[in-house]
C-alpha cells in the first residue's frame with residue numbers, strides 16, 4: 001500500500017483474493033457448524049453457481065469438505081482494521097490459500113495468515129433460487145445472478161467447440177469444468193433451450209428488482225450447433241428475451257469476433273453491448289494462448305472486427321475482455337512485470353485511442369485448464385495494470401464501460417476484477433449507438 005499510494009486500499013485485497021482464491025472455515029464446510037437455513041433455501045446465502053468456468057484453484061475431486069456445494073458466489077468486504085469500503089469479490093476456492101473465510105462471534109470475516117482483514121457479508125439468496133422449472137431443473141442452473149444480483153448470467157452453451165490443446169484457449173476450463181460438474185452430480189445443461197431460459201426469466205421478472213443486465217454467452221461454435229452457426233444460435237435467445245422483455249435489462253452478448261453483418265440482427269433485436277473477447281494483446285502470446293481463435297479467425301481479423309463492430313453498437317458498447325495476468329503464464333509468458341505491463345498497456349492504448357474500452361477478468365490458474373495449476377501473476381502486476389487502465393482511460397477521456405453498474409471504490413459490483421473499483425465514482429448508463 002505504501003508502494004501504490006494512489007490505489008484504493010480495497011483493490012489490494014480484491015485482486016489478491018482473485019489470484020490466490022480463499023479457503024472456507026468450518027462454518028461454511030460440509031459437516032461444520034453451518035448457519036441455519038430458512039427451511040426453503042439450500043443455503044441462507046447465494047451459493048456459488050459455477051456460472052460458466054470453475055474459477056477455482058483446485059478441482060472438485062480435491063475438495064475434501066464439499067466446498068463446491070457450500071461456497072457463496074461472492075463476498076462483500078467491509079470495515080476491519082483497514083476500514084474497507086464495501087467491496088464485492090467473486091469466490092474462487094483454494095484450500096491452500098492464505099486467505100480464510102470464516103466466522104467469529106460477530107459474524108463472517110476474512111483473515112490473511114490469521115490476521116483479521118475485514119468483516120464479510122454474504123450475498124442474499126434471491127427468492128427465485130429456490131424455485132424449479134416445469135422440467136424440474138433449478139432456476140439457478142438456467143439463470144444464475146452474479147455481481148451482487150446486478151447481472152443475470154445466461155450460459156446458453158456450456159461447452160466449447162474449440163477442443164484439445166491445439167484449439168482450446170489454454171487458460172480456459174469450460175469443457176473439463178463441465179465434465180467435473182456432471183461427475184459431481186450437479187445439474188448442468190449442455191445446451192439450454194430458449195423456452196427454459198424464458199421460463200427462468202419469467203420467474204426472475206416476477207419477483208426481482210435487483211438485476212439490471214443479462215449476459216448471453218457460452219462456448220464458441222466452430223461448425224454448427226443444432227444446425228446453426230454461432231451467431232444464429234445465440235441470436236434466438238436475444239430475440240426471445242427482447243421480444244418479451246424489451247429493454248427491461250441491458251442485453252449483452254459474448255461471442256467470437258463476427259463480421260458486422262452478423263452483428264446487426266443482435267442490435268436490431270435489442271442487444272446493447274458486445275463482448276468479442278480478445279484475451280491477450282501480445283501477438284505471439286495470442287497465438288499460443290488462443291490457438292483456436294488464432295487459426296479459425298486470426299488475430300488481425302479479430303482486431304478488425306472489433307473495430308468494425310463500433311458501427312453496429314457504438315464504440316463505447318464494444319467491450320473486449322482481457323484475461324488480466326495470463327500474459328505472465330508459464331512457460332512462454334513474460335517473466336518480467338514491466339514487460340508484461342508494457343505489452344498490455346500497448347493493447348489498451350490501441351483500443352482506447354479508437355474509443356473502445358476493454359475490460360478485465362483477473363486470471364486465476366485453473367488446474368483443469370491446459371495451463372494447469374501454476375502460480376498466478378504477481379500482485380504487483382495486477383496493481384500496475386489497474387493504474388495503467390485508469391490512466392489510459394483518463395488520457396483518452398473515456399467513461400467507465402457501461403453494463404457493469406456503478407464505478408468507484410465502495411460502489412462497484414463487478415466481482416472478477418477490480419478495474420471498476422479504481423475508476424472515479426459514477427453511475428453508468430448505456431450510450432446510444
Ligand code: SF4
Nearest residue numbers: 160168169172219220
Ligand atoms: S473460445 Fe476459448 S475462452 Fe471461450 S469458451 Fe472456448 S476455449 Fe474457453
